Amino acid sequence: MIGYVLEVAQAALALLLAPGVVGLIRWMKARLQNRRGAPVWQPYRELAKLFQKEVVVSNNASWLFRAAPFVVFGSAVTVTLFVPILAVPLPFDGVGDLLVVVYLLLLGTFFLSLAGLDPGSPFGGMGASREMTIAALAEPTVALAIFALALSAGSTNLGQIVARTMSHPGAALSPGHLLAFLALFIVALAETGRLPIDNPATHLELTMIHEAMVLEYSGRYLALIEWAAAVKLLVFFSLLGNLFVPAGISMALTPATLAIAVVTLLAKFAVLAGAVAILETRIAKLRLFRVPELLSVSFVLGLLAVTSSFLLR
Amino acid sequence: MTLLFGLMVTGYAFGAVAAALSPNDRAARLLTASGTVVGGGAGLAVAFGHFASGAPLALEAPALLSIADGLAFRVDALGAFFLALVGLVAVPCGIYGAGYSAAYEGRYSLRFLGAMLNLFLLTMSLVPVAGNVLTFLLMWEGMSLTSYFLVMTEANEPDTVQAGGWYLAMTHGGLALVLAAFLLLAGGAATTSFADLRTAAATLSPATRNAVFLLAVLGFGSKAGIVPLHVWLPRAHPAAPSHVSALMSAVMIKLGVYGLLRVGLDLLSGGPAWWGALLIGLGGLSAVLGVLYALMENDLKRLLAYSSVENIGLVFIGVGTGFLSLSLGAVPAAMLALSAGLYHALNHAAFKGLLFLGAGSVLHATHTRDMNRLGGLIRRLPWTALFFLIGSLAIAGLPPLNGFVSEWLLFQSLLPGIGSSAPLVAPLMTLAVGVLALTGGLAAAGFVKAFGITFLAIPRSPAAEHAHEAPGSMRMGMGILAVACAGLGLAAVPIMSGLGSILAGHAGLAATTPRLGGLSLSMPGAVGQMSPTLVALGLVVATAGVWIGVRLFARGPGLRVDETWGCGRIAQTPRMEYTSTAFAEPLRRVFAGLYRPTKDLSIDFHPESRYFVQSIEYRSEIVPWFERYLYAPVIARVRWWAIGTRAIQSGSVHAYLTYLVLALLGLLVVLLVQGA
Numbered sequence: 001m002i003g004y005v006l007e008v009a010q011a012a013l014a015l016l017l018a019p020g021v022v023g024l025i026r027w028m029k030a031r032l033q034n035r036r037g038a039p040v041w042q043p044y045r046e047l048a049k050l051f052q053k054e055v056v057v058s059n060n061a062s063w064l065f066r067a068a069p070f071v072v073f074g075s076a077v078t079v080t081l082f083v084p085i086l087a088v089p090l091p092f093d094g095v096g097d098l099l100v101v102v103y104l105l106l107l108g109t110f111f112l113s114l115a116g117l118d119p120g121s122p123f124g125g126m127g128a129s130r131e132m133t134i135a136a137l138a139e140p141t142v143a144l145a146i147f148a149l150a151l152s153a154g155s156t157n158l159g160q161i162v163a164r165t166m167s168h169p170g171a172a173l174s175p176g177h178l179l180a181f182l183a184l185f186i187v188a189l190a191e192t193g194r195l196p197i198d199n200p201a202t203h204l205e206l207t208m209i210h211e212a213m214v215l216e217y218s219g220r221y222l223a224l225i226e227w228a229a230a231v232k233l234l235v236f237f238s239l240l241g242n243l244f245v246p247a248g249i250s251m252a253l254t255p256a257t258l259a260i261a262v263v264t265l266l267a268k269f270a271v272l273a274g275a276v277a278i279l280e281t282r283i284a285k286l287r288l289f290r291v292p293e294l295l296s297v298s299f300v301l302g303l304l305a306v307t308s309s310f311l312l313r
Numbered sequence: 314m315t316l317l318f319g320l321m322v323t324g325y326a327f328g329a330v331a332a333a334l335s336p337n338d339r340a341a342r343l344l345t346a347s348g349t350v351v352g353g354g355a356g357l358a359v360a361f362g363h364f365a366s367g368a369p370l371a372l373e374a375p376a377l378l379s380i381a382d383g384l385a386f387r388v389d390a391l392g393a394f395f396l397a398l399v400g401l402v403a404v405p406c407g408i409y410g411a412g413y414s415a416a417y418e419g420r421y422s423l424r425f426l427g428a429m430l431n432l433f434l435l436t437m438s439l440v441p442v443a444g445n446v447l448t449f450l451l452m453w454e455g456m457s458l459t460s461y462f463l464v465m466t467e468a469n470e471p472d473t474v475q476a477g478g479w480y481l482a483m484t485h486g487g488l489a490l491v492l493a494a495f496l497l498l499a500g501g502a503a504t505t506s507f508a509d510l511r512t513a514a515a516t517l518s519p520a521t522r523n524a525v526f527l528l529a530v531l532g533f534g535s536k537a538g539i540v541p542l543h544v545w546l547p548r549a550h551p552a553a554p555s556h557v558s559a560l561m562s563a564v565m566i567k568l569g570v571y572g573l574l575r576v577g578l579d580l581l582s583g584g585p586a587w588w589g590a591l592l593i594g595l596g597g598l599s600a601v602l603g604v605l606y607a608l609m610e611n612d613l614k615r616l617l618a619y620s621s622v623e624n625i626g627l628v629f630i631g632v633g634t635g636f637l638s639l640s641l642g643a644v645p646a647a648m649l650a651l652s653a654g655l656y657h658a659l660n661h662a663a664f665k666g667l668l669f670l671g672a673g674s675v676l677h678a679t680h681t682r683d684m685n686r687l688g689g690l691i692r693r694l695p696w697t698a699l700f701f702l703i704g705s706l707a708i709a710g711l712p713p714l715n716g717f718v719s720e721w722l723l724f725q726s727l728l729p730g731i732g733s734s735a736p737l738v739a740p741l742m743t744l745a746v747g748v749l750a751l752t753g754g755l756a757a758a759g760f761v762k763a764f765g766i767t768f769l770a771i772p773r774s775p776a777a778e779h780a781h782e783a784p785g786s787m788r789m790g791m792g793i794l795a796v797a798c799a800g801l802g803l804a805a806v807p808i809m810s811g812l813g814s815i816l817a818g819h820a821g822l823a824a825t826t827p828r829l830g831g832l833s834l835s836m837p838g839a840v841g842q843m844s845p846t847l848v849a850l851g852l853v854v855a856t857a858g859v860w861i862g863v864r865l866f867a868r869g870p871g872l873r874v875d876e877t878w879g880c881g882r883i884a885q886t887p888r889m890e891y892t893s894t895a896f897a898e899p900l901r902r903v904f905a906g907l908y909r910p911t912k913d914l915s916i917d918f919h920p921e922s923r924y925f926v927q928s929i930e931y932r933s934e935i936v937p938w939f940e941r942y943l944y945a946p947v948i949a950r951v952r953w954w955a956i957g958t959r960a961i962q963s964g965s966v967h968a969y970l971t972y973l974v975l976a977l978l979g980l981l982v983v984l985l986v987q988g989a
Binding site: 051052053054055056057058059060062063064070071073074075077078081092094095096097098099100103104106107109110113114117118119120121122124125126128129130132133135136137138139140142143144147150151154155156157205215216219220223224288289292299302303306307310 | 688689691692702706709710711712717720721724725727728731732739740743746747748749750751753754755757758760761762764765766769770771835840841842843844847848851852853855856857858859860863866867868869870871872873874875876877878879880885887889890891895896897898899900902903
């Protein structure tokens, strides 16, 4: 029973924390760039405001445009049920594995791309086309990174991968894990629309990918999409933080270990957010047609990860 | 059972005869459909009767064509699976066809179409239950010929005639190879019944077994549409009437897989590891090239046809992994991979059937298949749009529909191979994982394009603007398959245990039952577990919960419908939209090494000043590698030979009689020499 309660609590925590993680990256980035920056809780204010605002929908848009934000958010919520955030093993570990997580996120991308095409705006089409291109090219890397982990854990289920790394702490530093971490990190940047693949702060439509796709959204629909994007970022951070460095995650499900889990989770998020903020300050956006090169680098990293996991089992 | 089998044959035969003799076009359409539905339904009943009782049904008529053991039918589990596949798609396509073919009234003969459709389905249903070589080949050839005539339905279109030519040539090339494979197999057998061939196959030399397998891969692969033998498929499937396209893509190409399994798994009981590796290689090539060519298509039905090449590639990856695992002695892994392959074949039948019917409904409404002239159909064809969306989600392998479940299982079946210590297996499997994932991602992009460009945004032509929804019969046909797409995903656990018992017994595969952890799919040999039902439930509950939550707590001040924002432009026209070509442009550039796009830009300047442009014409084409470098030389050589043989064809009967006498004399001389 406690497992189910934790499962729901964990999903709720993910939803609540997600905008904060985005705010943290923005704040750190501002500090690194010698700006004062908005406070960490600014994204919460934005979401609250957006939920209160009027919705403007294009006269070309169909029901799909209005349904897509709910599907996108719904799939993000479902994903949080399967990702190890605070504790393992949880009862839903056997319901969905890492492949389910990846394909649920792809479902969100699929609907968002359709919604980008729906209003008939050239920007939406441009965003949709680019987003699907990048999503498609990122897919092989994700699969290989998953398999590199699964090979040493003997399972694609997240709970078991975490449990295995917990019982073999040395595995976290094995070349297979490190390479898979790098591969998945690049993919996480691509999938969540961060620099150098996409610039979340851009104001120029022609360089947008994710932002161009959701250009027609406003009000509560935009709020849902922004929130879901933040949840997606948090999901990738949890995967990177907990699959590769599971230290701190609660396996006993007692209040004390859970408290430790919350603290270490926040610390991991802060480290990852700091890494993204430094990266986004240091490097510029890649030209769109240089992105496949970066993704093929991550694919090769994934390939090497599987190979070394295989050789060093 | 025998009664149901008889009902199936009579149903189709009645449909064929009644359609041919019907008094008018309307009656022909209805009689065709009734025969198809009765035949397909009875076929399904035969298959499920066999699954339920397990009793094999054997019908023999050795007196008919007694020189080659006569006609024999035998329903076993493997055959019943493919019989069910035919029935599953035949029933909705029959219902759909009744409405769809109304557009042919007065233009093409509906009597002929109806008769051919039912004969096609009859022969296609009898292929997997054929009990000996003669019956198999007769039904196989019947299926090929009737489908050729169906492809040729719209014979007034020049493209159709060309497509028919390609199809006829490829299918008969395939038949010759299949025939050769069976001749080699039957070398040591007393009769040509499959049971005798199976016992005889054990005594064949390894070289003969390899030759039989290779011939079977090429022969059945040409029917399945495996690269590089796929060239007929994107031509012939789109040219046929849409419900026939659905049947060809959803069912007929699967019989190529059936043939391969019957020969490779059942009769030869598996073979060396390279058999599996060959199938994985061919499958991977077909999957990636199929989806890459699908992405570049602007013709909706051709896009779907190329996507069939992709999906048959995925099935081959599963089957190949099965053969490979079998040769390594990993029986649970082999079972998992083969079941995953068959499951994907079943799922592909449902969603590709649905998508072709949807494309047919678009064609019916707008008279065009060019996506650059479509758009905005979701408002004019709401039902078709919904069904097509379901099909697109399923084929893109997205949860919670059936395509996702079989792709997940395919992924799972590759993982044990990565851990294998046999040489070269691990790298092969790792590459296969990459191929599978890339194919899945590109398929998602392709179907965002197919659905988004066709159904969303502003209509790009008057035809799309004035489109009309399909009639009830067509909607019903699509509806049945849409429900099947959802149901086949949710019922993953019983389906996988069913597939396990179908495959059990072949080539030493022991029956494995899924470990049923509640609703979770946890297969022996697999390394992960997943519950399609609970994932679907979670998704539905989460999405509905969000919707209710937003309605309750965040209604906001309302909703305003206004123009699309456009950077200050005055009015929006369809010409500003992204087109099908534009959508695929980034991928065209990423994979430029394969496509080698040609660019042809001609700008017509204003005579007064070069700063003003009157018109711009941009043309870009991709290199058809296989047609240009593989088939063109072969066709040129065949043509050269054909022209050469023209010399002895004078048209005079006397000359031909002389040839006959000369040939006879030649044979006698040969006999004389041999006898001496």
